[in-house]
Amino acid sequence: MAVPKKKTSKSKSRKSHWHRKAESVSRKSLSLAMSLLSSNSVSFVYNKSVDTFDN
Secondary structure (H helix, E strand, O other): OOOOOOOOOHHHHHHHHHHHHHHHHHHHHHHHHHHHHOOOOOOOOOOOOHHHOOO
């Protein structure tokens, strides 16, 4: 006899949602870092010289 599945608790669904968001953000940041390292980034303008940052 078929039995309905249990409903996922709110805490588990929130945790799952958080993990999905974190995974997409990490994927985007890794992609950006790889494009910066390969010098193929054309989506924004940035200064390549490090000595311009004064503390």
